[in-house]
Amino acid sequence: MKRVQDQDLERIIGQLLRFGVLLSSLVVLTGGVMYLVRHGYQLPQYGVFRGEPDKMKQPAPMWRAILKGEGRPLIGLGLLILIATPIARILFSIVGYLLEKDYLYVLITGVVLVVILWNI
């Protein structure tokens, strides 16, 4: 009985990972096309590290810039979805272990989640 539930969990995790990667690639690609149409003729400047403005890092300014039709923040959104994919995988696992009543692994997976979220 328990074994079957483990396999269910594995199937859902697999589909979640695939979906996250696919969705983020599509968003990044769309943003990339918009970015290249607007800025493709300019010169790249990555030789010196400068950091990124808020609209590339925080959801609210990012969203406003996307609505204005900017490509780079849309790529940024795609990258956020990508980074969120493994984190969502952990959340699903916690729920799965709760359903299996495997509380040791609820705890272990919870620690991993806290370590990640603490630093975002």
Added chain:
Amino acid sequence: MTILVFSGLLFVGALAAGLLGSLTGLGGGVVLIPLLTLLFKVDIHYAIGASLVSVIATSSGAAAAYVRDGISNIRLGMFLEVATTAGAVGGAFLATYLSTSVIAIVFGVMLLVSAVLSFLKRSDNLLTGPGSKLTRILRLNGSYPTAKGKQDYTVKNVVGGFLMMNVAGVLSGLLGIGSGALKVLAMDNIMRTPFKVSTTTSNFMIGVTAAASAGIYLKRGYIDPGLSMPVMLGVLAGAFAGSRILTKTSVSTLKKVFAVVILLLAVEMIYNGVNHKI
């Protein structure tokens, strides 16, 4: 060179890195960062950010298939992720305090280790039996599908493997790579898990480990969308193509050539780091 040409070249370079990384099992990150810093003259912080993003993409994409086939040991992966994520957070913090030259030197040394490890023959382990008390409490012993049916296996040396994973996590966070070579080493040689299980479980863990440091890199502004876009899409496409070819061709010659390339890149990175050119 305009952004359009630059992005196009980056995409092609990343595609090659992803393809080679997946064919040889060494991952795309090991060639990506030397490619970006040495050839494209990108600041190593931006290079690490872009590489980290691609590492999450390829590992999640590949893990999806392995998890579904039931080869990855998910409990083992989850347990060891405690070590790798904690290490990755530490490594990402370290990256902001170390100079780019020092990071380049550490990267070069890591490349040397990966290249040497890829020359060593991996032994396939198969331990059976009840295992230690700790592995039973943590339910780390598992089974994986073979042609003859389900094969059970036992894991040993949990504490040693955990510590090694912690080191792998620090390097992953510091250098923006998956540290797949070290993760496999920890499982193959210390915990004695079967070949297939260590490879796929390591892959499963890489995404979460990278996500732990990606949050910090994002906050620090190390992840540039314009740079990450061609890199991530290129590596992903390359890795996908590689996984399709992998089943049909023998890769031992390719692997040797790739290891030599990595050795040369390692020397170049260390040389540039020592002379403060990076």
